[in-house]
Amino acid sequence: VLKRTYDNQVCSIAGALELIGERWSLLILRDVFLGIHRFDDLQRGLGIARNVLRDRLNLLVDEGVLERRAYQERPQRFEYHLTAKGNDLWPVLHSIMAWGDKHAQPPGGAPTIVEHRDCGGRVDGRGVCERCGDLAGLADIKARPGPGAVPGHPLLRAAGLRSSS
Amino acid sequence: VLKRTYDNQVCSIAGALELIGERWSLLILRDVFLGIHRFDDLQRGLGIARNVLRDRLNLLVDEGVLERRAYQERPQRFEYHLTAKGNDLWPVLHSIMAWGDKHAQPPGGAPTIVEHRDCGGRVDGRGVCERCGDLAGLADIKARPGPGAVPGHPLLRAAGLRSSS
Numbered sequence: 001v002l003k004r005t006y007d008n009q010v011c012s013i014a015g016a017l018e019l020i021g022e023r024w025s026l027l028i029l030r031d032v033f034l035g036i037h038r039f040d041d042l043q044r045g046l047g048i049a050r051n052v053l054r055d056r057l058n059l060l061v062d063e064g065v066l067e068r069r070a071y072q073e074r075p076q077r078f079e080y081h082l083t084a085k086g087n088d089l090w091p092v093l094h095s096i097m098a099w100g101d102k103h104a105q106p107p108g109g110a111p112t113i114v115e116h117r118d119c120g121g122r123v124d125g126r127g128v129c130e131r132c133g134d135l136a137g138l139a140d141i142k143a144r145p146g147p148g149a150v151p152g153h154p155l156l157r158a159a160g161l162r163s164s165s
Numbered sequence: 166v167l168k169r170t171y172d173n174q175v176c177s178i179a180g181a182l183e184l185i186g187e188r189w190s191l192l193i194l195r196d197v198f199l200g201i202h203r204f205d206d207l208q209r210g211l212g213i214a215r216n217v218l219r220d221r222l223n224l225l226v227d228e229g230v231l232e233r234r235a236y237q238e239r240p241q242r243f244e245y246h247l248t249a250k251g252n253d254l255w256p257v258l259h260s261i262m263a264w265g266d267k268h269a270q271p272p273g274g275a276p277t278i279v280e281h282r283d284c285g286g287r288v289d290g291r292g293v294c295e296r297c298g299d300l301a302g303l304a305d306i307k308a309r310p311g312p313g314a315v316p317g318h319p320l321l322r323a324a325g326l327r328s329s330s
Contacts, residue, residue, distance in 0.1 A: 011192075011195070011265070011271075011276050011277075011318070011319075012261075012262050012263075012264075012265025012266045012269060012270055012271070012275065012276055012277070012313075013191065013192065013195050013258060013261050013262050013265055014192060014265075015265045015269030015270070015271070016261045016262070016264050016265035016268070016269050017191060017192070017261070018269070019269070020261070021186070021188070021191070023186070026178065026182060026186070027176075027178065027179060027182070030176070030178050085268050088264055088267060088268065089264055091260040091263070091264070091290055091291055092257070092260045092261050092264055093178060094260075095256040095257045095259075095260045096177075096178050096181045096182070096185070096257050097177045097178050097181070098177075098256070099177075099181050099253055099254060099256070099257055100176070100177025100178055100179075100180045100181035101177045102253060103181070103250050103253065104177060104180030104181050104183070104184070105177055105180070106176075106177070106180070110177065111176050111177055112176075112177070125256055126256055126291050126292050126300065127291050128300065135291065135293065153176070154176075
């Protein structure tokens with residue numbers, strides 16, 4: 001059960017922070033957005049304690065942000081995928097990423113580039129394509145590793161998982 | 166000094182979360198964005214422990230997100246205002262607010278309405294005016310209390326402070 005830390009705050013920001021403000025939740029969601037769906041892969045990539053990861057995933061499932069999909073029987077194993085409610089968090093992650101690219105960027109440059117599928121232009125943190133000017137939603141974009149990507153980057157880990165399975 | 170909880174994560178999201186992922190930081194920034202600038206007013210409105218508020222404000226000043234401006238001498242007292250780096254966090258707060266309005270809304274409706282100054286249209290979480298279609302930045306918008314605003318709403322508190330000073 002989520003501790004309602006902001007109980008006296010009647011506010012949509014406080015309401016959202018009760019869920020996504022929990023430590024690790026946004027980094028877990030980042031990895032799922034970028035193609036990492038299984039418990040062990042999330043755990044290895046994030047370097048997070050297993051019990052903490054389990055708690056966060058349970059919370060995100062209980063709150064309808066992620067859903068479990070069985071990919072194996074005996075023993076039954078699940079992948080975690082975003083629901084529609086979870087997909088709606090993309091603008092939050094993207095705006096945080098854009099701010100971090102500008103103000104907290106790793107020395108090598110942007111770790112992740114978000115591109116418009118239609119024209120290949122770069123999409124800014126508000127979802128505007130810098131080449132064609134269109135507003136690009138989650139279905140219209142793709143992410144690729146940028147110049148600041150390091151080996152542990154979730155996109156590189158996701159690609160490694162796909163090629164080894 | 167900020168504990169670097171996400172130390173092994175080379176990522177602009179992790180970098181940003183080191184600062185704004187700290188508990189309370191985004192709610193403090195929300196209040197400053199909505200017009201509350203003084204320590205005691207922030208403390209009363211948020212119901213946050215004074216030492217915690219002091220730590221968070223010091224961190225946000227150290228990181229260049231907020232700046233202190235003296236408004237009184239003997240004893241010297243300060244207001245907290247957003248820097249350019251802080252203003253760049255508006256899309257993060259607005260996208261969180263939009264998600265909360267949709268998925269974690271208080272029963273009374275949206276607590277805060279963001280409007281386009283030019284045309285009065287409502288501005289969505291990506292900064293697009295729903296009436297005229299323009300992209301509206303921080304300088305182009307104003308916030309007003311929505312149907313779900315309660316007496317403790319930061320905009321109502323800020324208005325109360327202005328009228329009593």
